[in-house]
Structure formats: C-alpha cells, structure tokens
Amino acid sequence: MDFEGPLVAGLQRRGASRPDNRARRATGITIAVLAGVTIYALATMDLAGVNVPRAVSDTLRNFGTVFFQPHTHRLSVADAFVEIVMTLGLAVLTTVFGAVVALFLGLLGAQNLAPKAVTNVVKGLVALIRAIPTILWVLIFAVAAGLGSTAAVIGLSFHSVAYLTKAYAESFEDLDRGVIDALRATGATWWQIVFQAVLPSSATYLLSWTFLRFEMNFANAVAMGAAAGAAGIGFDLFMASGFYFDLREVGLVTYFILATAILLEVAATRLKAKLKEK
C-alpha cells in the first residue's frame, strides 16, 4: 500500500485484522454519515437550470468526439510533443527545487535527528502548506511574478516541499536509532552522521519518493498550464476546450497527456521494483 505516499502510508495498518466491536461500530457510523451527507448533497444540489438528461447525452457525445476522433488542427503532433517536453521540464524544476528544500526540512523534521520542538514546527509548517490548494499558491505568487511559468514553478514547488519533507523525514526516521547513538558515541558530528549514515542508507527511498512526486508534478503542471497560464500542454488543453471549443484537438492533447502519464507510472513501478531488489 505504498503507491500514494507517505501522507497515508502510516495510517494504513498492515494485514488482515479482526476489528473489535468499537472499531466495527465506528466504521459503520462513518459509512452511514458519509452516505447521509451524500444523499443530502445530491438532493439539495443546485442544478442551475441545466437540463440533465440532455446535458448527459451531449457530454457522452462530446466524450465520443474527444476519444474517437482526435485530430490535429492548430497543433501538430510535433507541436504537441514539444509542449509535453515543456510540461515535463516544469515538472523537473518543481521536483528538483522541492527536493533540495525538502532535504533540509526533512532532516529538521525527523525525530531521531532534531529536537522535538523543531520537528513540531516543521510538521506544522508542512500541514499549513498542504492545506492551501496548489492553484491558490500559484495565484498568490502570480501577483508578484505575473501569471505564467515562474509563478507556477514557485507555487508548485511549495506543495513538493511539503510532500517530500514528510516523505524524507519518515525515511530518515526508519534508520535504526542504535546506528545514530553509536556514531554519536564515537564523537561524530551531526553533519557526519547525516552524510555518512543517514543519507546513504535512505538514498533509495528518497529517490523512490522523489520520482513519485515527479509523476504528481507532471499532472500538476498540466493543471497549472490550464488554470494559471503556465507553459506546456495544459495551456493547449485549456485553449482547445475553453477558447476554440475544438473537441477533436482536445482529444489529441488528452491522448498525449494520458500516454505520458502512463509511461511515467510504468517507469515509477519499474524503478520501485529495481530499488527493492537492491
């Protein structure tokens, strides 16, 4: 259960288990509450005068156009490829910037390496960054930098920092406490412990989490291209659908994004399997 990351990994208990009555009742109550809220939400949803059956049939027809008649119009296949590479470039930048900052914050956030007061501050900061949606971070920075790639890169890096800090800190905490104590007893400094023991032994995990974040950042870069005018394929998606209403080109762009995302997913799975072998 490690595909989505450190944010939930710690919350999943491994293996089959016999839940006690209290747990079983709580599970039931949670499901009942969620179902009740859902029914209430659907019953009170403001349809804003949309003719639902017609909209559904229109949408299905639109999906048909998108998925079965993709076509190049304004954007050639070569253009689309360049735009994909551009989006991957944005994802690289946000991941690298995020990883560099997160490496330091992760060391300060690991309970076996930093005092509790410091880890608490880091954890609070990470929770706050995560709670603000990416698009809002990007727009806040866009006031200073203007809409475009620069604001998108800084805004997206923020969420990368938060995610990777948590992932890195948890990887560092996996290191056996005895190793650190032993090194400390020999008079090793904090930096020596970090560079000679902590980083080498957790390097494979760090790489694995970072690539996972890269995969997520590609999806985020597409979204920011559409929503905040960042460069890349996301912007083409926005123009094709929101500006030209050209569904066949939306289809082309969608297939390009889908193919890239699936390739990244396969690469991530391969990388993880390879790292596990080591």
Next chain:
Amino acid sequence: MFSAQADVFVRRRNNSVFFFGLLGAVTIGSIVLTQYDVAKGLISFAKAFFWGASNFYPVGTSFRRLPDILVKLLETVLMSISATVVAAVPSLFLALSGSRSTRIHPFFTVCARGIGSFFRNMPLVAWAMILMLAFSQSPLTGFLALFLGSLGFLTRAFMETIDEVGEEAVEALKATGAARPHITFQAVLPSSMPQVVSWLLFMIETNIRDATLVGFLTGTGIGFLFDVYYKSFNYHAASLVVIVTVIAVIGLETISNGVRRVIL
C-alpha cells in the same frame, strides 16, 4: 583486498557523480527550455512575502463577505464528499472483480487495472473542461469532474487493500469449502472495510483541494469565489477564502485521523 574495496568506493563515487551530473544537466535543460527565470523566481518569491504581509490578510470589511464564503465552502465540501462516495461504489465493484483474492478470472484483473489506470492518469482539467461544455457553470460540472477523477485512484487503492487483506481470509475459508460469493461478501469485504473507509477519507481531503482547481476553471464553488475576489483585486476577501479553506481542510484532516485511530 584493499584494491577491491577501493574499487567499491571509486564505483560508488563514479555512480553518484554520474547521477548528479545527469540531474544537473536535466535541470539546466529544463530551465533553458521552459525559459524559467531563476533570478526573477527568487526575487518574486521574496516579493510575494512582502506583498502578502502587507496586503494578503482579512480586514474588518472583508468579514462581511464571510456568509457568502461559508455558503460556497459548504457547497465545495458537500460536492467533494458526494463525488467521493458515489465514485466509491463502482470502484469497489471494479476492485472486487479485479482483486487477486476475489476475482472470477485473471482477465478481470487486467480490465480493472486498465480502467483504473485510465481514470487515474486522465487529467482532471480535461474532464472539467469537457463537462463544462454541456453542464455549464453548475455544481454538477464540478461533481462529475471529481467523480471521474476519483474513480481511478479509488479503484487502485481498493484493489490493493482487498489484495492485501483478502488473501489470508480467502485461504482459510477456501479450506472450509465456503462458496466464492460467501467468501467475498462475508469475509473479504467486511475485513477490508476499515481501510476502504480510510481511503475514502483521504480521497475526500484530496478532492476538497482539487475542487478548488475545478471550481476555478468551471466557475463553481470556493475556487470561483477566490477567482472573483482575486480578479477584482479584493485581496483581503481573497485571503479570507484561503484562511477558511485552510481551516476546513485541517479540520477534516483532524476528524479523519481521529476516525482512523478508532477503526484501524
């Protein structure tokens, strides 16, 4: 002996030199390609903080907008919960038919994985933009976009949960001669329920953040409200939207963690 050890160190150093060299080259390539201005990025990062400290906070008059903001926030939260719960139904069905421990035939695993991968990797923006053409600026657009976006993630999460939890239960019950539907609905499903609920709660948190993006694009919910204040330069009201969103997300996270502690 010594030389063998030296080789290990040399190889290790060469490996890391190669890795960081490649990483540096890719990073510089990306900077050139995307025309990202490093200096401008750093300057605007600092500028944004000064600007935020002097402009981006609510003032007395922005609290008059609080009722409007809370209405939209409630709409967004309800939309996220209902989209997640509705998506969970087909996802659970797909996961049960595709999981190693409950499937009827390995072919279904391939199907379920394929469907899951398709929906997981489809850009949310594409769903939102296509849906908006027919459903226009109604909350249904956001609901359906989040629904389609959640399908893939939930299918995969549920499938891994059932794979993991199911195996033991299935082996034990198969030995007693229990029929497959009985095993699935009496043993596998109940014992994976706590983790299924845990994933649901996680998806709801994610969807609230994504709902902001979808709302921004399609003109619904809290994302739209932020957009309106933002584009009319009413940054005080916009900051109130951010604060209210943060409180809602952290509040939901706290509730979810509390529930998880009891059920897992």
